[in-house]
Amino acid sequence: MSNDKQLSACEFRELEEDELIHVDCLEHVYPDGTSSLHNVCFSLFKGEIVVICGANGAGKSTLVEHLNGLVKPKVGRLVVLGQEVTQKTGVITEVGLVFQDSDSQVFAPTVLDDVMFGPLNKGFTADAARLAAICALERIGAAHLTNRIPYYLSRGEKRLVAIAGVLAMNPEVIVADEPTSDLDPFHSRQIESVLFELKTDFRISIVIATHDMDLAARIADRIYVIAEGQVIATGTPRDIFYNKSVLARANLNEPTAVRLYKRLCQGGSASDFKPVKEHDLVKLLEGVIGKAEP
Amino acid sequence: MSSDISSLEDFMRVALIIVACVNAYRGCLGGLMTNIGFEKHLPDLGLITHYSEFGKSPVHEISPWTKIILLPVVVFNITVIIDLRLLLMILFAVVCLYWASELPIVLLLYWWTLPVFFVASITFLLIWSVPGSDLVSYGPIHLTLEGVALFVTLIVKTLIGVTYSLVLLMTTKYNYLTHIISKILPYPLSQIALLTYRFLFLTLEGLKSMVIAMKSRGGLKLSGIRKHGKFYGSVFALAFIRSFDKADHVAKAMQSRGYQGKLASSYYVPRPSAGGYAFIFVAVLLSIFSYSFGRYF
Incomplete structure (x- = not known):
């Protein structure tokens, strides 16, 4: 696990093989002079799910908006799919961005039109764009929404449509900003499984910015913890979620499974296996109960 | 007299x-x-x-x-x-x-x-x-x-x-409409017209939710023309200011999906019959x- 010591002297790193997004020493300052990102280094490799964890105002959304070149780096280096992003580079549409506010993202008169918007901008013909849109909606199990009007959709449905909108553009990477915030548990799980299936079934790399630690624990291959515009830790979910000081510094809670495990271990001997997901904890408890049974 | x-x-x-x-x-x-x-x-x-x-x-x-x-x-x-x-x-x-x-x-x-x-x-x-x-x-x-x-x-x-x-x-x-407007108006007027038309929907949607929110807090129980006028005036002004913020979000969302200043339209619009x-x-x-x-x- 790396920590904040590396950030005091930020250096550009070598681009690694299979690295889809490479960020070095990224700085971002708001027009009023407030620094929102400072010396941020970030990597995304093919086929992985990376979760950026941080409290509100930590700089997650600003970082996310850099990842497809929507916001250009003024200081630092950003390489996306082998292409260095400069002030003159356009938005890289192979990296699809799903915004937190789906109301602003889904703006066309019908769901089909909205999902077709991206492919049409990429130069698809109307028929090809329609096909791409229908395929994208089917892929995420939202084909029933095709002819619906966005105004009448629920938040969860809008979020699905927003994901379909970027999926129709055949992205290599999908970046989702707070994908499950303000959703009910059902739609939250639905979005989570859609993102997971995109990784497993279609080998699309995913970046998720969230402060939902349970989601991060369930879905992440690697985690970046961000606080006050700086990456304060990176590592596997197990590395991060059993590091109390990192979570405290970032004003984040432990995932439910970790919290329960720690409570269960109080006063008793801890297992070598440290569960991160609820599923892991259940397995562990089943083992313990199995041993205890006569 | x-x-x-x-x-x-x-x-x-x-x-x-x-x-x-x-x-x-x-x-x-x-x-x-x-x-x-x-x-x-x-x-x-x-x-x-x-x-x-x-x-x-x-x-x-x-x-x-x-x-x-x-x-x-x-x-x-x-x-x-x-x-x-x-x-x-x-x-x-x-x-x-x-x-x-x-x-x-x-x-x-x-x-x-x-x-x-x-x-x-x-x-x-x-x-x-x-x-x-x-x-x-x-x-x-x-x-x-x-x-x-x-x-x-x-x-x-x-x-x-x-x-x-x-x-x-x-x-x-x-x-x-998109197709026809882009044919009859020169660029960038056509784009302005199209985005205005679409954005009007989003602004009105925001306006509507604002009115409902104010109504739920008793805003519409005011009586008198002047008070009503003031109320609606402030609602419209607020909607106008908020629309800037909304426009920023929509523009970002459009750009990230490849919008480069021209709404793509490849629809065939049927010509008038005899x-x-x-x-x-x-x-x-x-x-x-x-x-x-x-x-x-």
């Missing part, structure tokens, strides 16, 4: 008319908006989109080009024709078109309220100075038959414009005829 009494009577009449008008405004508009809900008077965006995208009436089948070409014809008519009987006939024809489009007539009456309110609030001040045969007069204030006719004429013109615009918007798919051309021709002829001879009616 008797002339004084008759002047006083005239004054009372004028005062009563003004009070009646104000009460009518309060009762019909203020009261209606308060009791039924302001949001019903704003066009329902989802419904407009629903009808435009999924409507199956004969008017939906008419070529979008025909409906668009008829728009300037309608605008010409409401600009130049001053004969009230002709205007009422046009209004009747446009309402019939609305009805033939299988659009909700009851909602049309709600949606008429705001434009009527807007026009009435301006023309109400004008009608007192129109020369003609007096109905009521007091000193320099005269309410003439011509003044009343002007009031009604302007209202009817507004209703024609609003109703035809609704017919156009509710029977034409957005993508067809009947469509004939209809346009007849409408243009009738407009010229009405303009030329209408003034002698």
Whole structure:
């Protein structure tokens, strides 16, 4: 696990093989002079799910908006799919961005039109764009929404449509900003499984910015913890979620499974296996109960 | 003395008319908006989109080009024709078109309220100075038959414009409009028009939720024209300011999906049929005829 010591002297790193997004020493300052990102280094490799964890105002959304070149780096280096992003580079549409506010993202008169918007901008013909849109909606199990009007959709449905909108553009990477915030548990799980299936079934790399630690624990291959515009830790979910000081510094809670495990271990001997997901904890408890049974 | 009494009577009449008008405004508009809900008077965006995208009436089948070409014809008519009987006939024809489009007539009456309110609030001040045969007069204030006719004429013109615009918007798919506007307006005007049109929906949606939020906190229980005016003024101002923020988000979302300043449109928009051309021709002829001879009616 790396920590904040590396950030005091930020250096550009070598681009690694299979690295889809490479960020070095990224700085971002708001027009009023407030620094929102400072010396941020970030990597995304093919086929992985990376979760950026941080409290509100930590700089997650600003970082996310850099990842497809929507916001250009003024200081630092950003390489996306082998292409260095400069002030003159356009938005890289192979990296699809799903915004937190789906109301602003889904703006066309019908769901089909909205999902077709991206492919049409990429130069698809109307028929090809329609096909791409229908395929994208089917892929995420939202084909029933095709002819619906966005105004009448629920938040969860809008979020699905927003994901379909970027999926129709055949992205290599999908970046989702707070994908499950303000959703009910059902739609939250639905979005989570859609993102997971995109990784497993279609080998699309995913970046998720969230402060939902349970989601991060369930879905992440690697985690970046961000606080006050700086990456304060990176590592596997197990590395991060059993590091109390990192979570405290970032004003984040432990995932439910970790919290329960720690409570269960109080006063008793801890297992070598440290569960991160609820599923892991259940397995562990089943083992313990199995041993205890006569 | 008797002339004084008759002047006083005239004054009372004028005062009563003004009070009646104000009460009518309060009762019909203020009261209606308060009791039924302001949001019903704003066009329902989802419904407009629903009808435009999924409507199956004969008017939906008419070529979008025909409906668009008829728009300037309608605008010409409401600009130049001053004969009230002709205007009422046009209004009747446009309402019939609305009805033939299988659009909700009851909602049309709600949606008429705001434009009527807007026009009435301006023309109400004008009608007192129109020369003609007096109905009521007091000193320099005269309410003439011509003044009343002007009031009604302007209202009817507004209703024609609003109703035809609704017919156009509710029977034409957005993508067809996009295509046609991008053909007839030069860049970047076409893009501005298209984005304004689309963004209007988002702004109105925000406005609607703001009104509902204020209503839930008792904002609409205020009484009196001034308080109502202040309330709606602040709501519109807030919606305007918020729309900047919203525009920023929408622009980012569009850019991230490859938008580079030009809305892509590759739709085929059906050309007018022979009947469509004939209809346009007849409408243009009738407009010229009405303009030329209408003034002698």
